[in-house]
Structures are given as C-alpha cells and as structure tokens.
Amino acid sequence: MPSATAVEPPEPTLGETMAGVTAWVRENPLATLLLAICGGLLVYFYGFYSVFMNGAQSTAVWAWKGWNDENDQVHCRFIAPIILFILWQRRGELISIVKEPSLRGLAFVISGIVLFVLGIRCLQARLAILSLPLVVYGSAEYLGGKACARIFIFPCLLMLFMVPVGGVIQSTVTLQLLASKTVGALCALLGIHIQLIGTTINVDGHSFEVAGGCSGIRSLMAMTMLAALYVYYALGRLWQQFVVFAGSIFFALIGNIARLFTVVLVAKFWNPEIAGGLYHDYSGFVFFPIAVLAMVGFGNLISRDWSQASARIAKTLTAPDHEAPRKDVDEVEGEKKPASPISYDY
Known part of the structure; x- marks a missing residue:
C-alpha cells in the first residue's frame, strides 16, 4: 500500500482570519487592551513624536527622508510592507498557537524603551529605529509567549535594514x-x-x-x-x-x-x-x-542532496555495458564470413 503523505492544512481565508481574531479578542480582553496600548504607543512615539531636526521630524519621518536616491536606500521603503506580508503568510500559526504570555518579553520591551530614550536624548535617530525590533519582539513574547515570539524573529531582524546609512x-x-x-x-x-x-x-x-x-x-x-x-x-x-x-x-x-x-x-x-x-x-x-x-x-x-547525486553517478559508472548490436555478417578472426545464400521457391 502506498504510504500516506501529510497534507498541510490550507491557509485561512480573510473571513476565517477575521473570525479567529474576533474570537481571540473576546477570549482575551486584557491582552487585547494591552496590545492596543502597545500599538498606540508605537504609532505615536515613532510616527508623531517630533524631536529630530530641531523638532520638525519624528523617527518615521526622519527614516523616510533618509531612504532616498542619494543613499541608494529607496528599497527600504518596502521593508514594512514585506514584514506585514510575511506575518500575513503565517497568520494561520498566529491564530492556532496556544498563547502563553511570558514575563521575559518585558525585558526586551524595557531594553527597547531605554534605547529609544537614549536615541532621543542623544538626538540619534538610528538608535530610535534600532529600538523598534526590541519593542515589537518583546511585546509579542509578553502577550503571546515564546511560540508567538518565534514567528516575529525574522520580521524583527528585517527591521534592522530600515536604518538609513547616510553618514555611515x-x-x-x-x-x-x-x-x-x-x-x-x-x-x-x-x-x-x-x-x-x-x-x-x-x-x-x-x-x-x-x-x-x-x-x-x-x-x-x-x-x-x-x-x-x-x-x-x-x-x-x-x-x-x-x-x-x-x-x-x-x-x-x-x-x-x-x-x-x-x-x-x-x-x-x-x-x-x-x-x-x-x-x-x-x-x-x-x-x-x-x-x-x-x-x-x-x-x-x-x-x-549530494549523497543522492553521488549515488546516481556511482550507479552510472558501475552499470554493466550493454550487449553489442548483432551484425548481419559474422566476423571470424578478422575475416568476414559471407551470409547464407538466398534461395527462391518457384
């Protein structure tokens, strides 16, 4: 009997995703409130808290202006949509995993906050941008646990490429x-x-x-x-x-x-x-x-898989030679033997 192969479940549709999110919100009102607060704080401090360039630019605006042709970093403007796309692809895991909040995530959140404050005090926007992956990863682990934070590892690492090189x-x-x-x-x-x-x-x-x-x-x-x-x-x-x-x-x-x-x-x-x-x-x-x-x-x-490739090569080299094609004229000691005469029946 042929062995059964494991079939991966299809990714949930948009409706199923929204239904799962709604169910999770109803079951976890406190976590939802904390998530909304964290999201609001991130949007405000990174997007609207203007402190750089004599108080004229926020961290997001400063970074956007740094992703220009002169620095050859226009591609950095696509990093945020790419991160959202990656998380959307793994939405099934984010919905299905068991949420086990971990206090260890607070250590990452606090480290990110300290780095952000340091960037503000020193007027170093790059430090403020580097604090974002710490805050996002720490929030994911604090609210969802290690399994949830593991999904955010690569998106958070991808955020490091959002730092404009500029003067570097x-x-x-x-x-x-x-x-x-x-x-x-x-x-x-x-x-x-x-x-x-x-x-x-x-x-x-x-x-x-x-x-x-x-x-x-x-x-x-x-x-x-x-x-x-x-x-x-x-x-x-x-x-x-x-x-x-x-x-x-x-x-x-x-x-x-x-x-x-x-x-x-x-x-x-x-x-x-x-x-x-x-x-x-x-x-x-x-x-x-x-x-x-x-x-x-x-x-x-x-x-x-070089083991399979080497096995195929070895099999080809050790395979027996095919039989030589049969000739119409037999050769005996290098001399050709004439073929049998053809008889005709009248």
Whole structure:
C-alpha cells in the first residue's frame, strides 16, 4: 500500500482570519487592551513624536527622508510592507498557537524603551529605529509567549535594514581602500598601466575617485537584505542560511570591485568621459543582478542532496555495458564470413 503523505492544512481565508481574531479578542480582553496600548504607543512615539531636526521630524519621518536616491536606500521603503506580508503568510500559526504570555518579553520591551530614550536624548535617530525590533519582539513574547515570539524573529531582524546609512558612508575608508587596491592589483596583473594614489585612480590623465558610495556599502546593504529574504524562503537549515547570508557580503564586494574594474577598462580603451558618466551610473544595474544570481547559485549548490547525486553517478559508472548490436555478417578472426545464400521457391 502506498504510504500516506501529510497534507498541510490550507491557509485561512480573510473571513476565517477575521473570525479567529474576533474570537481571540473576546477570549482575551486584557491582552487585547494591552496590545492596543502597545500599538498606540508605537504609532505615536515613532510616527508623531517630533524631536529630530530641531523638532520638525519624528523617527518615521526622519527614516523616510533618509531612504532616498542619494543613499541608494529607496528599497527600504518596502521593508514594512514585506514584514506585514510575511506575518500575513503565517497568520494561520498566529491564530492556532496556544498563547502563553511570558514575563521575559518585558525585558526586551524595557531594553527597547531605554534605547529609544537614549536615541532621543542623544538626538540619534538610528538608535530610535534600532529600538523598534526590541519593542515589537518583546511585546509579542509578553502577550503571546515564546511560540508567538518565534514567528516575529525574522520580521524583527528585517527591521534592522530600515536604518538609513547616510553618514555611515563617510566612514567607509577601509572599503574604499580595499576596492581601489584590488582594482590596482588586477590592472598590474594584466599589464594595464594606471596610477593609484589612495582612493584615486588615474587613467591616462583622467582621475576617478573611489568615493564612499562606490566603496560597496550601498550594494552591500541591498544584497544582505535580499539574502535575508532568500535564505528565509529558500533554505531550510540554519547553517545553510548563515553560510549563504555571510557569502552574500563576499558576492556584493566582488560585484562592486568588478564594476570599478570595468570602469577603468572603459576609460582606458574607449572613452574616459563615458566611463565616468553614463557607464558609471548604469553599470550597477548589470553587476548587481550578477552578484544576486551568484548568491542564488551558491545557495542552490550547498542545499543540494549530494549523497543522492553521488549515488546516481556511482550507479552510472558501475552499470554493466550493454550487449553489442548483432551484425548481419559474422566476423571470424578478422575475416568476414559471407551470409547464407538466398534461395527462391518457384
């Protein structure tokens, strides 16, 4: 008899979800009140409590303005909808799990509040943004327990990518030097004459500065966020997720160095103005997808079941040879034996 396979229950519809939420609200009025208070406080302090930029911007407004083209972080504006989508996908678990409130969640909530107050006092909006994952995770564990908080782990980690890099780009001297020196080494290896002075590359009298934005920090931020989403959905084992996520940093840096190297090649063998203008501005749309594909290929490589693959290869190598096709003419000691004469019946 064929073995029965486990069938996962379908995700609840919108109506079933609303019915489940309504039932939970009726059964847990105190938890509902606490949840409403926490949600209201989060919306007010992060969205409407204006303290930054001389009291003109709240934490949310400051972050929104930091997600701009200059910082190459426009993609951060989609993080909140992505988090809501992930939680919506796991709505069945959130409804069905047994809620066991845990006081340990208060430790995370208090830590987040302290960090938020510290960010307000120091006028460091990044600290205020970093406090949000602590508050959300702590609230989930305090109201729903460890099983509920476990669902919020990845969305809370994804919130870390909401921090605008902004002035952090000015502190990327190490990455700038790494990129410029690597490009210089590649040119020396291939016999391409350039002059390297710090982070400035001189190509036939034309200077190209490896600025903070060209250091790889921006592509690094985007790549790591994509890597986090990829490993969350595509890889099941924790060690595979960590390896691919760490490897995404390497692929982002390599892709950026390859882009800078091609800028030098375009300036050397074609047109320096095009290299520093049109090609520099749009080459990222070529090398970044290549880096992403390299990361996906690496993830596919380490997630394959190599034991089955090696077993198939071994079976192919050890399989007996097929019988040689039968010939119409027998060969005896290298000489052909004529076929039997054909008889005709009249």
